[in-house]
Amino acid sequence: MEASELRRAVEAGRATASELGLDVDDVVVVHDSDRVALHLVPCGVLARVAPLGHLAASEFEVEVARRLADGDAPVAELDPRVESRVHVRDAFAVSLWTYYEPVGSEIASTDYADALLRHHAALRQVDLDAPHFTDRVALALREVNDREHSPELPEPDRRLLSDTLGGLGAAVGTDRADDQLLHGEPHPGNLLNTRRGPLFVDLATCCRGPVEFDLAHAPDDVAQHYRGADHGLLHRCRALNWAMFSAWRWRRVDHMPDRDHWRVEGLNRVRAALDRCGPGRPEAGGAGTPVG
Template structure:
């Protein structure tokens, strides 16, 4: 968020927590993009604040978290001191979560794969009719790439690269396969916290349906090799598709990811490398 919107988001997060009886003397910005994550002290709550246009996404994330906690999934929990719902304030949608102090050590591939296995098992135990298929997300990204008004700075050659990769790999990975299930959706290392409770997945609003390889493709390659039953060729194709999705979001005119110019170039390079890796370059 730009500085003015960020100040408003901080004020909204502080106000909601205070009105719910949580003491807030200090606010630390943990992450700032199209949504922000705020650590509120001394109550030690993580407030996720999104523009009101993301209300449905925020409500979906809260519902996913509530259901997964009930089946012992390795996920971050909503703060137990307040109602598990989205709160509205000053054109923002705000949800309040338990804050987990990160442990400094890197998550070992075996532990990452174990967290995946437990998370996927928990996802198989819940029913989320509202969860989209991964191809629905691909279709949204394709619209951003194909519409020059939405991605005006994308060159013709790179637009063709992303458009072709999104459409062809989405079709190649398939729809409605027997191995499909609910997934995290974006379980990259930034969305797996190493905590005193062990690895916990966060950012649950990306939950979708598809093959487990779609999730595994977000993690380091060694993790997929340690996940029982994973198809390595499918993981490679999903990795190329995921980098194409990432790049599509970065080239939106409205994207607010920090260091966006770097990630625009890096994303396209990763797409080409991933395509070469699976023989589709």
């Protein structure tokens, strides 16, 4: 967020918690992007604050958390001291979650896979209307094909991303027999190592698709410990994920830190993932950005 908007978001999070009877002496910004995560001290709350344009996503995330609350899902929980809903204040949507003190050690691949397996098992028990992952692929494809939205994307790389998103998106999304509710983006940044064990956060990305779409967000060695994974499908999903990641980085309005690095690295990761797909992969569409 811009500095002035961030100040307003911090105040919205603080004021919302205080009015609900929670003790807030200090606010620590944990994450700052299109929405922010705030650690409220000493009440032990994580406030997620987003502009009202993200209200529907915030409400969806809270609903997913509510549906999972009675199961054994390894996910962060809403704060039990206040009503489980999104609060609107000063043009911001505010939701209040339990804050988990992070544990410093790295999450082992076996524990990562176990958490994802348990999360998927819990999600299979939830009846929730969620978008299909191909909706996200289609949105990324529109961004790539709109030269006004991505004016700096070189044409060979535009063809690479367009072919990957269009071709693999259609191929992976055709067979929906094994689709289920997914986390959507269970990458390492969305898995906290806590005293309770690994817990997934950022439930707003919940969607439907094959479990391999989720697994493709995890480090490569996690898949070796996930029972029943289709590794051919996993390679295709990983290529799709990197193509979507790259599509967002080339948007004119993207503000990800180190964006120039990730523009190049993302395209390199797409090519590497496509090489692992073997025969039948989409055509690369040209040389584009060099690897290395």
